[in-house]
Amino acid sequence: MGLMQKFFGTSPFGALAEHTKKVHDCVELLGPIVDAFVAADHDKIKELHHQMSKAEHEADEVKTEIRDQISKVFLLSVGKHELLKFLSAQDDVADAAEDFSVIMLLRKTTLPAELKDDFLAFVKQIILVSEHLLGVADELAVLAEVSFEGAVADRVLATIDKISVEEWNADKLQRKFAHHYYSMEDRLDPTTLVFYDRYCRTLGEVANCAEKCAKIMRSLIVGQ
């Protein structure tokens, strides 16, 4: 093989977009999981949890592959440090999503019909945040073409800023949901309340970590 061909290291952007996709697969599974939860279909939750574990494991494999790859290269067009930080933040997203499915399995908690809309809206918003992040990761290849500056970069940075807004919206929906179930505390047993709290916290964690990913992505693009 020609020396020049060997001189070029493998580009991490393809694998990075793949990792983001796998992580988003995990987050997307939250949709069917909460649907099964609302329908009180625990077998379905169990099955979806297995899918979640599998997706999370696949994301892990891609992560390891990228880490191996970037240990063999230098003069990356994006910061190595930021790249590793981004990977580990994405890992946290997938972990939080998987945590949620684990908590779902711990106890056969039910959801009163009047809480349903608020809860589903909250989860839907979280998936939306992750979707935007995926869109940004898919643009990395185009960004690389223009060396991360110019009109395309500005557009991507605007999307990143939008992720923060969407995360803030998710926060609001979380609070709305929490207000709602605490207003019903007389009618709910304490353990159920504890579990609603845990759902909120883990789901909030998914959105928070996704936002953190977006922030790291920003410094990845803007550079030093």
Next chain:
Amino acid sequence: MDFMLFAESVFDIITSHPVLIFAVVVGFYMAWNIGANDVANAMGTSVGSKALTFRQAVIIAAIFEFGGAVLVGSDVTDTVRKGIIDPTDFVATEADPDRPKILLYGMLAALVAAALWLNVATYFGQPVSTTHSIVGGVFGFGLVASPGSVDWSTMGQIVLSWFISPLASGLLAMFVFWLMLRFILRTKEPDLAARRYAPLVVFIVAFILVLSFIYKGLKPMHLGERLKGSALENFAQNSWLGQFLNLTAIDWVALMSAVSVGLLAAIVSWFFIARIAREVTITEDEKFAFVERIFAFLQIVTAGYLAFAHGANDVANAIGPLAAVFEIATTGVVGAEVPVPLWILILGGVGIVVGLIMMGRKVMETVGTKITEITPSRGFAAQFAGATTVLLCSKMGLPVSTTHCLVGAVIGVALSRGIAALDVRTARNIFASWIATVPIAAMLTVMIYGVFWLLFI
């Protein structure tokens, strides 16, 4: 008929001096090696990015390597044969009538050592610069045979150029890439911008090529004398424009040829690009894909440019020592102010082309199966910068490594965040052999020279 006579006389000269047969074989083998090993560097990115088929790449490389070697190769050849060590130090004296033989066998030893080292290193997968090998060999011999013969100022210049040429190439690549970003890639309509500027790039490359070979290659045709008393000379000397620009008649010929060939090439390229544009429909998403298609086309041009520059610089590594051996074997004297014989330049050019054709297939197969991480736009920037640097060094008679210039250019683009990443291990290998080649080639040469000395002197 002329050619037959020429070939016969060359044959007679060679066969009447047995040592020359050996030197010709090793020189040809060295040229073969240069063609076989370096073709991947010059053409690889073009084939890898599917800009060229293997056959097209070989044809273009063959034409331009040969052209560069024969037309512009003599400056660097002169440096290798009589610049690094002063041949007048080896003139026959009363006390030592066989002194020229020392230089003869020394040059031969350098050639054999470089070929040997190149093969050993290639076997172990180490990238080796033929330039550094041959310069190291000649220098090592000079140091041992007669330290006073080493031209330290030339040697210093050469070594300095080994630092400066990759650096200059890198800076030029950064500049070229910056221009590409500014005027094409980061504009609102990169596809239209690429179409607009592509013929200009073709013009520039054609202009440089024509200029460089008119000034060098046409010297043997005594253009200056032929133009004596012509209307053009009259124009150059007497018209206000001619006086104002202060150009000679040759300058005018060179400029006019370069401009007209450049314009012709630009017009032809315009049609080619129009054809590419017809083949693809450009949607918003595929603008960059189209831009890359244009750069893939431009890479054909820069690949030819690089092959020309490479031929001009690297042919000396094979035939510089051979030219010295030839001079001593046939005339018995050294250091005469005779130009490098044309047949030796042709021999070097043919050797490079033969190596390229024989080994090219292997290169294509490996390049074709690997997903290349380099896109045509980056390949273009690196090749343009590398070729320009090497050609400039060739004009200054400096033997530099084409590979190192390309490496410098690629690093320049990478520093502009233009390349995803570079391979650490390959960089380490290049650096290690960069350091090791000169001392090893020098020592090998001294050892082989020792053997020759025992046997023949």
